[in-house]
Amino acid sequence: MNILGISCHYHDAAACLYKDGVPVVAVQEERCTRRKNTSAFPIQAINDCVQYGGITFADIDRVSFYEKPFLKFSRVILDHVKAWPLSLPGFLTTMPHWLEDRLILPLTLEKEIGFKGDVSFVKHHLSHAASSFLVSPFDEAAILTGDAVGEYATMTYGCGQGSDIKILREIQYPHSLGLVYTAVTTYLGFAAHEGEGTTMALASCGKPRYLDKFREMIKVKSDGSYVIDQRFFGFNKGDRMYTPRFLKAFGRARKPGTTIEERHCDIAASLQKVTEETLLTVVRHVHAETGLDRLCLGGGLFLNCVANSKILEQGPFKEIFIQPAAGDSGGALGAAAYVHHCVLKNPRTYVMRDAYLGTSYPDARIRNILLNHNMVFKEYDAEALSKFVAQKISESKIIGWFQGRMEFGPRALGNRSILGNPCNPHMKELLNDKVKHREPFRPYAPVVLEERAGEFFELSGTSPFMLLAPKVRKDKKAVIPGVVHVDGTARVQTVSRETNQKLWQLIKDFEGITGVPVIINTSFNLRGEPVVCTPEDAIACFKKSGMDYLVLGNFILNKVENFRP
Amino acid sequence: MDASNPKIELGPRAVCQRCVLPESKPDIWLDGAGICNICRDFDKQNNGHEQVKFLESDFIKILNQNKSKGKYDCLIMCSGGKDSTAALYYMKKRYKLNPLAFTFDHGFETEDALENIRNAVDILGVDFILFKSDFMKEMFAQIVRTGSKAVLCHPCSIWYMGVTFDMAARFDIPMIVAGWTKGQATHQPLMSRCGCNAHQAEFVSMSKATQAFLDQYTQENPKYKDFPRSMEEVLTLAKKRHKAMVVSPHWFLPMDAGVYVEILKKELKWKFPRLSYPGLSTNCYLNFISVHNSMKHFGYTHYHVEMSKMVRASLLSRQEALKLLEINFDHGVLQHVMQKFDSVKGLK
Numbered sequence: 082m083n084i085l086g087i088s089c090h091y092h093d094a095a096a097c098l099y100k101d102g103v104p105v106v107a108v109q110e111e112r113c114t115r116r117k118n119t120s121a122f123p124i125q126a127i128n129d130c131v132q133y134g135g136i137t138f139a140d141i142d143r144v145s146f147y148e149k150p151f152l153k154f155s156r157v158i159l160d161h162v163k164a165w166p167l168s169l170p171g172f173l174t175t176m177p178h179w180l181e182d183r184l185i186l187p188l189t190l191e192k193e194i195g196f197k198g199d200v201s202f203v204k205h206h207l208s209h210a211a212s213s214f215l216v217s218p219f220d221e222a223a224i225l226t227g228d229a230v231g232e233y234a235t236m237t238y239g240c241g242q243g244s245d246i247k248i249l250r251e252i253q254y255p256h257s258l259g260l261v262y263t264a265v266t267t268y269l270g271f272a273a274h275e276g277e278g279t280t281m282a283l284a285s286c287g288k289p290r291y292l293d294k295f296r297e298m299i300k301v302k303s304d305g306s307y308v309i310d311q312r313f314f315g316f317n318k319g320d321r322m323y324t325p326r327f328l329k330a331f332g333r334a335r336k337p338g339t340t341i342e343e344r345h346c347d348i349a350a351s352l353q354k355v356t357e358e359t360l361l362t363v364v365r366h367v368h369a370e371t372g373l374d375r376l377c378l379g380g381g382l383f384l385n386c387v388a389n390s391k392i393l394e395q396g397p398f399k400e401i402f403i404q405p406a407a408g409d410s411g412g413a414l415g416a417a418a419y420v421h422h423c424v425l426k427n428p429r430t431y432v433m434r435d436a437y438l439g440t441s442y443p444d445a446r447i448r449n450i451l452l453n454h455n456m457v458f459k460e461y462d463a464e465a466l467s468k469f470v471a472q473k474i475s476e477s478k479i480i481g482w483f484q485g486r487m488e489f490g491p492r493a494l495g496n497r498s499i500l501g502n503p504c505n506p507h508m509k510e511l512l513n514d515k516v517k518h519r520e521p522f523r524p525y526a527p528v529v530l531e532e533r534a535g536e537f538f539e540l541s542g543t544s545p546f547m548l549l550a551p552k553v554r555k556d557k558k559a560v561i562p563g564v565v566h567v568d569g570t571a572r573v574q575t576v577s578r579e580t581n582q583k584l585w586q587l588i589k590d591f592e593g594i595t596g597v598p599v600i601i602n603t604s605f606n607l608r609g610e611p612v613v614c615t616p617e618d619a620i621a622c623f624k625k626s627g628m629d630y631l632v633l634g635n636f637i638l639n640k641v642e643n644f645r646p
Numbered sequence: 647m648d649a650s651n652p653k654i655e656l657g658p659r660a661v662c663q664r665c666v667l668p669e670s671k672p673d674i675w676l677d678g679a680g681i682c683n684i685c686r687d688f689d690k691q692n693n694g695h696e697q698v699k700f701l702e703s704d705f706i707k708i709l710n711q712n713k714s715k716g717k718y719d720c721l722i723m724c725s726g727g728k729d730s731t732a733a734l735y736y737m738k739k740r741y742k743l744n745p746l747a748f749t750f751d752h753g754f755e756t757e758d759a760l761e762n763i764r765n766a767v768d769i770l771g772v773d774f775i776l777f778k779s780d781f782m783k784e785m786f787a788q789i790v791r792t793g794s795k796a797v798l799c800h801p802c803s804i805w806y807m808g809v810t811f812d813m814a815a816r817f818d819i820p821m822i823v824a825g826w827t828k829g830q831a832t833h834q835p836l837m838s839r840c841g842c843n844a845h846q847a848e849f850v851s852m853s854k855a856t857q858a859f860l861d862q863y864t865q866e867n868p869k870y871k872d873f874p875r876s877m878e879e880v881l882t883l884a885k886k887r888h889k890a891m892v893v894s895p896h897w898f899l900p901m902d903a904g905v906y907v908e909i910l911k912k913e914l915k916w917k918f919p920r921l922s923y924p925g926l927s928t929n930c931y932l933n934f935i936s937v938h939n940s941m942k943h944f945g946y947t948h949y950h951v952e953m954s955k956m957v958r959a960s961l962l963s964r965q966e967a968l969k970l971l972e973i974n975f976d977h978g979v980l981q982h983v984m985q986k987f988d989s990v991k992g993l994k
Binding site: 128195450454 | 664702703706707741742899900959962963964965
């Protein structure tokens with residue numbers, strides 16, 4: 082049974098081939114088209130799924146889409162009517178998309194890939210729920226999903242058992258914690274659907290001086306639900322997501338690129354704090370309602386690793402699972418998994434232990450590409466390569482690291498990564514100056530040997546998908562200053578030998594030199610670009626940036642030898 | 647090769663350091679860095695290695711847009727080589743179509759190639775037409791006899807494309823499928839010039855020589871008075887009779903030849919021929935003479951052009967291409983092929 086899961090039309094378009102109960106390939110369209118967060122029908126990702134999945138287009142038995150377009154359309158129409166005439170510009174912009182793309186998916190499938198079979202439409206939040214629970218290690222768990230908005234739901238909770246998912250309750254639009262986070266992100270001068278992580282990082286630099294104001298706007302009820310005061314927000318009333326009342330409460334919005342003031346940090350801190358408080362209230366309620374000890378989280382809201390850590394540390398659940406593509410791209414996986422298990426009643430056999438579901442390039446192909454690009458390179462065996470790279474990282478050189486299958490989801494987890502030395506207190510500045518050009522307050526993430534994680538971080542379990550931000554242990558802060566955020570946390574990834582042998586060995590070799598089993602791992606891209614997908618993308622990124630070495634498979638390229646100033 | 651037959655020696659030429667084209671002025675020249683003008687133009691046009699995307703879904707669209715109303719979905723040009731046999735395999739097995747396999751033998755096809763075709767059509771259960779004719783033999787002989795610079799393969803491809811379009815018209819088939827590689831293709835979704843673009847710098851001198859030969863020879867010989875002078879003429883004539891799209895699955899599929907050769911060997915009893923040029927190919931006997939003459943007159947062959955394109959697209963390494971393009975036959979092979987012309991009047 083080959084089920085093609087698809088998510089698209091809003092942001093983070095993706096495709097996933099779910100073959101006999103296993104997600105054998107999953108790819109985000111942005112990686113192929115090089116358009117970050119693209120909403121386009123994921124035709125290139127679908128081609129990758131078919132070809133890497135070893136099937137033909139004719140072998141696709143069923144397509145599963147990550148939401149119900151007509152249900153969503155009804156909400157959008159109602160919303161436009163309610164906000165009329167302020168919603169007119171939005172109405173004129175979005176209606177052509179609805180009529181030409183969003184409501185005619187079966188026709189698009191027939192036109193683009195010749196598919197005429199069954200198409201299932203799974204509710205947006207059900208897709209998120211499925212994307213987490215059905216690939217989790219839990220047989221039974223509570224499920225909580227949250228994002229901006231699906232059809233009507235903005236947050237749902239329920240429980241999963243075996244191959245079944247039951248949604249117990251949902252909070253509906255316009256009461257959306259995700260939309261509030263995005264609205265404030267845009268107010269702070271960062272891009273919607275992209276800058277939320279920046280807001281989260283900024284929050285650590287401020288004090289929650291505006292917490293009361295946010296608590297007034299987001300009123301949490303005793304039943305675990307919440308209400309957003311719509312007088313402060315206008316999610317569909319023009320080109321801004323916040324109202325003049327919001328501006329009156331918080332002052333003028335920050336223009337992108339302008340100075341970040343203390344006020345901005347404090348607003349971000351207050352937003353983050355109220356988000357955590359609200360989520361903790363919801364989580365406690367979910368725990369009480371379901372009586373379960375394990376929790377699966379899904380939806381873009383749970384890419385907030387600081388809130389996730391609070392849920393784990395302060396919430397009532399013993400274990401939590403967050404799928405690496407927690408955002409809308411993961412909906413492609415969830416929609417396919419839901420149909421396979423919940424609709425077709427197939428038992429679960431797969432547990433997602435790593436995120437390496439994308440495309441890969443054999444060394445022979447990489448060699449051709451390097452030769453074709455007239456690159457100077459050296460080939461190493463795996464052992465020598467690892468030792469060489471570890472040595473260079475210890476010398477604070479910046480390494481572009483391109484190995485094996487690409488990650489699914491927004492995080493680079495060691496196969497399309499830029500690596501650095503966490504022991505160097507100036508490494509963040511070095512990475513910012515030479516490669517990433519990020520805001521100075523944003524931290525870089527560590528990847529640590531799984532078996533040594535507890536020594537460096539206040540983390541009891543694992544964090545294979547970089548979705549938790551535990552505290553760095555006090556005695557280790559001075560050892561790995563390059564990855565300690567201003568609040569003393571780090572967005573940590575744990576790596577085991579079983580899930581990524583090459584990365585594990587590299588860290589082991591780095592430890593052999595420095596005594597520290599941690600390195601810096603940040604995504605292999607430049608600011609504003611998607612993470613690299615192909616060796617050609619990696620070479621282009623290497624050329625444009627100040628990375629010192631590029632490691633493609635077993636080949637190493639030196640910047641000086643290839644791109645002399 | 648027979649040790650008693652002298653090796654073919656072709657004078658050394660400077661070869662582009664990136665692709666495998668030798669300097670051949672005025673069409674191909676190398677700059678100070680040893681890179682040819684074709685590679686430099688490629689970089690300019692492709693914005694410094696912008697990747698060309700080959701999507702199978704584009705091929706699916708073409709298949710869906712050109713559905714047959716008749717018995718056969720497509721006509722497949724089968725030479726018995728790996729690429730055309732793979733095209734036949736894909737159309738039958740991957741796309742579940744009902745193809746008609748079609749082979750033309752101008753009298754110089756090898757037994758190895760014909761055996762590959764027979765095995766493939768038998769195992770796949772595909773209807774098959776073998777069109778054998780010595781119609782072209784005199785023209786080929788004239789090129790060889792006179793030492794013309796015309797490339798033997800050019801009039802041959804003009805002829806076989808004409809015959810193929812005729813065959814598509816006869817069976818009302820809307821799609822002709824070839825086994826052309828990405829190195830032979832120029833543009834997606836279909837290539838209008840059937841294999842190569844005569845106006846490309848790499849082909850200008852070769853095309854001119856063939857054109858000059860055809861202009862004169864077809865005027866002087868009543869047998870060939872209706873023979874098309876160019877591929878464009880073939881296409882114009884074909885369009886008037888019956889509209890058929892020409893397409894190759896290899897332009898859209900990411901698999902390299904190594905992958906499908908293994909499938910063909912396993913499933914279709916396909917074999918590499920004992921001797922063929924370039925390495926790992928299956929070409930006719932006449933190809934040896936064509937290659938020899940092209941090397942002598944121009945310093946390279948159309949295979950150098952094809953493989954250079956593949957090198958530029960990183961589908962093949964330069965070293966691999968150079969290895970495949972090494973001359974692997976001797977004068978004994980050429981003499982053996984020449985004997986096949988013995989019956990042609992006027993050839994010495």
